[in-house]
């Protein structure tokens with residue numbers, strides 16, 4: 001593992017080539033149960049005041065990619081509110097500790113983003129706790145594999161759409177009146193938007209929608225000084241995957257199909273989120289930053 005995100009080494013084996021067991025964990029997966037554990041940069045991310053004084057709201061900030069972004073944001077000087085499901089309280093508490101250890105304010109907001117009624121409540125809790133919002137990260141996501149369309153339950157299709165697409169729309173709309181020039185919105189899409197897997201028809205559809213939403217909204221908000229971008233991760237070792245995100249037999253080789261030949265770690269995503277959140281990316285608008293280990297994107 002690298003000493004910091006700046007360590008100069010070979011990306012092929014910067015992180016271990018993992019072969020996790022086939023076992024299926026219940027949804028939502030917990031970081032605390034992940035075997036092998038994932039790296040969110042707890043021991044390595046070094047901040048340099050790139051987000052000093054900023055206020056960030058990160059959905060799915062309890063675990064995986066969102067947790068890595070939340071830790072990095074805090075170490076870069078931002079106060080951070082994280083949104084997660086009530087069953088994920090233990091993961092959320094660990095990340096809130098990381099945010100506080102960085103000397104920043106942590107606000108924890110449990111609830112179901114698939115429920116329209118939760119959105120206004122969560123926005124007022126975030127505004128109260130942070131004193132404003134100028135970075136919004138729509139990162140929460142649902143991914144359940146299903147090999148046959150005939151077996152894809154209507155309810156699963158609905159919940160995947162609600163979590164991945166509707167929540168992004170609802171939350172962005174609710175936060176927008178509170179965003180000023182310089183604010184940034186970052187949506188987590190996926191390589192699945194471009195290389196949709198046969199067992200992820202519903203999920204891949206949402207990720208393509210997130211890309212289109214990002215690009216359209218980016219043009220609408222750029223004249224107001226609000227930048228909207230996306231990050232497209234490749235196969236990253238997070239609780240989403242062993243909790244029915246993939247068929248269990250695919251888990252031992254998860255990520256080995258990439259050019260780097262290994263799964264990515266959440267910590268490897270954090271610099272992309274920091275870059276898009278920070279003013280150093282001032283001319284980057286409507287972009288999707290691919291962090292895929294070499295899986296091709298357009």
Ligand code: NAD
Nearest residue numbers: 060063064065084112113139140141190233235236238240
């Ligand atoms: P993760 O399980 O750690 O994070 C997803 C989070 O979404 C959960 O922690 C949970 O808090 C939140 N969530 C799900 N449903 C919710 C709901 N109804 N209400 C509130 N919160 C809810 O997994 P991750 O891989 O870090 O996922 C983060 C994002 O990255 C997702 O959008 C996912 O689609 C995307 N992504 C992941 C990968 C990968 O390989 N892990 C690849 C591409 C894209």
Ligand code: MG
Nearest residue numbers: 029062063088
């Ligand atoms: Mg989680």
